[in-house]
Each structure stands twice: as structure tokens, then as C-alpha cells.
Amino acid sequence: LESVGLEWEDLSCTLSKGGRTRMLLDGVSGAARQGAITAIMGPSGSGKTLMLNSLCGQVRATPGLTLEGRLRVNGREAKPSDLQLAYVKQEDSFYSEMTVRETLRFHAKLRMPRNTTAAEVEEKVSRLLALLGLSKSADTPVGSVASRGISGGERKRLSIACELISDPPLVFLDEPLSGLDSFQAANVMGRLRALADAGHTVVLTLHQPSTSLYSLLDELVVLSEGKPMYCGRADQLARWAGANGYPRPRDVPQSEHFIDVVSVDYQTPERERASRERIAAFATASRARAAAGSRGLPSLALWAGAPRPQLAAAEQARAMARSARPPSAPWTQFRLLLSRAWRQVVRAKGVLVIKAVQQVMIALIYGSIYKLDLSQRSVQDRLGLLSLIAVGASNLAIAGTIRSFPKEKVLVFEERAKRLYSVVAYFASKLIADVPINALLSVLFGGLVYPLVGLQRTLRKFGLFLGLVTLESLASSALGLLLGSVAPSTDAALAMFPPIVVLMVIFNGFNINPQSVPSALRWVPSLSLIRWAFEGMAVNEFQGLRFDPPAYKLAKATGAFTATGERALDNLSFGSSSVRGCAIAQSCIIAGCWAGSLRSLQKNRPRMAAMRAPRSAAAANSKRKKVSA
Numbered sequence: 001l002e003s004v005g006l007e008w009e010d011l012s013c014t015l016s017k018g019g020r021t022r023m024l025l026d027g028v029s030g031a032a033r034q035g036a037i038t039a040i041m042g043p044s045g046s047g048k049t050l051m052l053n054s055l056c057g058q059v060r061a062t063p064g065l066t067l068e069g070r071l072r073v074n075g076r077e078a079k080p081s082d083l084q085l086a087y088v089k090q091e092d093s094f095y096s097e098m099t100v101r102e103t104l105r106f107h108a109k110l111r112m113p114r115n116t117t118a119a120e121v122e123e124k125v126s127r128l129l130a131l132l133g134l135s136k137s138a139d140t141p142v143g144s145v146a147s148r149g150i151s152g153g154e155r156k157r158l159s160i161a162c163e164l165i166s167d168p169p170l171v172f173l174d175e176p177l178s179g180l181d182s183f184q185a186a187n188v189m190g191r192l193r194a195l196a197d198a199g200h201t202v203v204l205t206l207h208q209p210s211t212s213l214y215s216l217l218d219e220l221v222v223l224s225e226g227k228p229m230y231c232g233r234a235d236q237l238a239r240w241a242g243a244n245g246y247p248r249p250r251d252v253p254q255s256e257h258f259i260d261v262v263s264v265d266y267q268t269p270e271r272e273r274a275s276r277e278r279i280a281a282f283a284t285a286s287r288a289r290a291a292a293g294s295r296g297l298p299s300l301a302l303w304a305g306a307p308r309p310q311l312a313a314a315e316q317a318r319a320m321a322r323s324a325r326p327p328s329a330p331w332t333q334f335r336l337l338l339s340r341a342w343r344q345v346v347r348a349k350g351v352l353v354i355k356a357v358q359q360v361m362i363a364l365i366y367g368s369i370y371k372l373d374l375s376q377r378s379v380q381d382r383l384g385l386l387s388l389i390a391v392g393a394s395n396l397a398i399a400g401t402i403r404s405f406p407k408e409k410v411l412v413f414e415e416r417a418k419r420l421y422s423v424v425a426y427f428a429s430k431l432i433a434d435v436p437i438n439a440l441l442s443v444l445f446g447g448l449v450y451p452l453v454g455l456q457r458t459l460r461k462f463g464l465f466l467g468l469v470t471l472e473s474l475a476s477s478a479l480g481l482l483l484g485s486v487a488p489s490t491d492a493a494l495a496m497f498p499p500i501v502v503l504m505v506i507f508n509g510f511n512i513n514p515q516s517v518p519s520a521l522r523w524v525p526s527l528s529l530i531r532w533a534f535e536g537m538a539v540n541e542f543q544g545l546r547f548d549p550p551a552y553k554l555a556k557a558t559g560a561f562t563a564t565g566e567r568a569l570d571n572l573s574f575g576s577s578s579v580r581g582c583a584i585a586q587s588c589i590i591a592g593c594w595a596g597s598l599r600s601l602q603k604n605r606p607r608m609a610a611m612r613a614p615r616s617a618a619a620a621n622s623k624r625k626k627v628s629a
């Protein structure tokens, strides 16, 4: 493992909004050495995660946010994007139906160099399973909130294992113990200790660790209000507090005591002022200690003896280019993604059964209510039934996709940020895995409802009906995918869903005559997938039908009744429509939604803030004064 020591200097982050500037991080300096666990601690909201993210280039670019600082790797200036690191986020997301081993194998195949053999992949997977204590649960599905799987601690260890595939020397973890009970927390921390002992440089954020977990830490950075309160050896924290006038009472763990000392006390205005003064004093003392020079910081001296070999410029450029694209071939990415997506679809048997039961129930409801004959009444019944089928099928498919896709999108963004695969490979695999199931469910519904209600009994018309229902379901899923891709969250996507469906229902060709559509909205019906489904099904059903004349004589004599299916279609302005035309229009909507979703996934990647060189000490001080004023 490459020996890596990381040093940061004058790390600052400001956020300017509405004429006000907040210092989120304020002149923090420190170091993390190889073979050590460095923890970033502090009260809630003190900037722990922000600092960790700053070091590894993961701060989201927000309007008004500026990030400054200097990073050095083994004494040489570096940018966060140059670091070969593992970053384990607080929230993990996995495909719930994949087992632990399959998840790890998936990552290994995507992350390991292209010429890695299958045996090498398996060897790596087994080694990581053993290293993170996951061998026993290797063949258990990861699970989710809805389906039980591995424990919280095992999920965290799996996240760490996935990040360790490419043997990064630096390992960053945001709150790795959050949500874990003391047993699981000790297990995770024990594995991190083993990683550090194996030569990794481990940096993590922590809330309040127990005394036994604290004893596993080597170095500590304590923040309050974004300011540095302490940077040095974890076991020297109490000495630092004492030396600055706040000796630790007996029996109070040193981290608990110090974090209390440097927390803002909001109980009364006086106490708040006093606590802020205390924080300012600790910040000054801590910065003075850092400014005393790198030799003053124990951590810096420890890695200084292991300089990183200088890479030649050409080799450096090649390494950068390599890291900018996924290591695996596009075909491999597609194959692996398809196999993962397919497993997720077919193994989620509960979801599949629910969807199938839903389709059967709806078909049975229609079948028990509608009995179509050739009476005059049946004209209205047919139109009503076909319009309900068109609306119902689209609602089910759009809502289903909207609910599931935004969650998947988060995982895809994360995996894309790690450059595991291209969006095209992901998108193609998703469509291929989803389409057969959607088609199968549509055929199940259509195949049941068609004979039950008594639609025209010819094999050709039956086949066309199934095709139209399937196309509509695919178009609806594609629209759901588009909404899920452009919307920032599931809630936002669900909020967009009703108005869009209402518009599509209004303009379905049955509820408003095309001549009555306001001229500014004439284009809307051509985008309504419900309209194309309804129109296609109506043309398919009504063409060739001869209706019985009504029983009352006057209507019979004047011919004021619907004698043929063609007449019914004329009344709806569908006289010149064809099933083929509707199917082509529906296919164009599918293609448009897929293209839009792909584009949105490609464009909507989170942007990270770049780190600028810090301003001079004098400029930083004057800014500090301005902000606090």
C-alpha cells in the first residue's frame, strides 16, 4: 500500500446569501498520517462533514459558497481530485435483492483494471469479505426497509468493503457509527483500526464515541462553529483543555468534557456570550499552535519521512486520464448492470406478485361490470370502458415508476460520481430489464379483460389490443422515468404527476372535441399518451361493428342512431385515424421520454465546489472580523 500522509492548511468555507456571509469553516489546519485514525469531532452543526468533504473534494457547489485551503500529500501540494481515496458516506444505498457477495463482486468487476481475471476478482472479494468480517453473511441479500436483510453494522462494513476494492491508501468516512448499537459500532471501529494498522490513512467524522471506541483513535480535530478547537493526539485532549483553563473533572470522558466546553450555550444571553468568547479563545490558541509550524504538530512529523515518489509529468497526465473514465469496458458495464437490474426485478417476488394481482383484480372488476353486446347502449359502454382502461393503465405505470426511480437515481448518481459506469450503459440495462416485466403485466391484464367484457372476437383485433395496452404501459413508464429524472425528489415527481395526468385525460379525444380545444393548446393532445391509447383502442374496436337499431320507432325511422362503428368513430373525430398511426405516435412519445430521461441523467450530476488557494493571513483576519461584526 502506498504510504500517504495528508496535510491541510487554512481550510475555510464561506457562504454568502442575501448580503450576509457565514463562515462555515474558519482557518482549520491539521494533518492525517498513514497508519492512523484521525477523527473530526465537534458539536452538531460545527462543520465536521463539511470539513471531511472539503478534504476529499465532495462539497456540493452551492451559490455563494467559496472553499479555500491548501492540501499537501506527503509534503507535495495536491488537489482533492488528485487523491486516490475511498469515501464512505453516512447514508448507504444498495440494490436490496443482491447478496453481499454479489454486491461486492459487482463493484470489483467495475473497479478493477480491465485485464483482471475472474479468479483475481473472486480472490479480492473473499479477501475483503474476510477483512470486513462479512464472510458469514456473504450470501444474504442486502435488504431494505421493506425487506429484511443484513444488519446496520454489516451494511456499513459492506459500504467500506466496496470502497476498498481499488486499495486506496486514504479512507474517508462520514459518521460511520451513526445509527449503530454499541456492539455493531465496536465491530465497525475494530475493522477501521485493522485498516489503519494495515497502512491505510483513515479520516472520519464522529459524534460522541464511548471511552472504549475513543481509545482506538490516534489523532483528533475538534471543531466548533467551523473554528478549530484542537488538533493533535486524541489522548492529549484533556491536557489541552486543562492547559487552556478547563481541566477535566474526574470520571468525565475527555471528549465529552471538551465538547461541552466548546459548545455554544444558548440558555441565557450571558452564557451564550461567554461560550462564544471561550470558543474564540480556543480558536486563537489552536491556530497559534498550528502556525508554530508543522514540527509543532505531532502528526506531521510522523509521515514526513515517507515522501511520495515523484511521478513524471506524462505519467501523471496518463494517471489523471485513467481516473476520469470508468476502468471497465462499456460492454462489461452494460452486462453487469443488466444482470444487477434483472436480478432486482425478478427477485423482488413480493413486488411482482402484488403487481400481477393488481392487474388481475382490475381486469376482473371490468369483467364483472361490462358485458358488451351490439345494442345502442353498448356504444357508450365501449367508449367508457376503453377510456377507463387507457387512464387506469397509464396511472398505474407512471405512479409505479415515479415511486421507485428517484431512489434508484440517488444510487446511480453516487456510483457515477465514482465513475463506475456510463449513463448510457446504465440506461440501456434499465430499459432492457424493465420492459419485459411491464409487457408481461400488460398482456396479463389485456388477455383477461378482453374476453371478459366481450370486445370484438377476432384474433387480429385481440393481438392489436394487447399491443396497444403494452405500448401505453411502456409510454407511461417512460414518462414516469422522465419525471423521476428531472424532479429533484420523489415528492417533487409525485407533485408533478396529477396535473400532467389531468391534462392527458382532458385531451384524450373523448372528454373534449378536438375542435373545442383552445388554439394555444392544440399541441397538447398529440403529447397525450392516454389519447393515443384510447384512440387506437377505439379504432381497433369500433371498425367493422354493426349496431342493432334502437327499439323505439321514431329513432329508427329518422336514422338518428349509431348504426356502425365507423359512425361512432366519426362522432369522436377519429374517422380518419388508424391503429398504426396511434402506435407510431405512442412509440415517438416513448422515444422522446427515454431520450429526455437519458439527457437529464447525463446533465444532472451533482457539481462539487473547487478549492481555491487560501488568502493571506492578514486578508483572512480582516474577513473574519468583518463576518463576526
Ligand SMILES: Nc1ncnc2c1ncn2[C@@H]1O[C@H](COP(=O)(O)OP(=O)(O)OP(=O)(O)O)[C@@H](O)[C@H]1O
Binding pocket: 015, 024, 042, 043, 044, 045, 046, 047, 048, 049, 050, 051, 059, 060, 061, 062, 065
Ligand atoms: N454545500 C453546502 N452549502 C451550503 N451550506 C452548507 C454546505 N455544506 C454544509 N453547509 C452548512 O455548514 C454547516 C455545517 O454542516 P455540517 O453538516 O458539516 O455539520 P456537522 O458538524 O457535520 O453536523 P452534524 O453533527 O449535525 O451532522 C451547516 O450549517 C450546513 O448547513
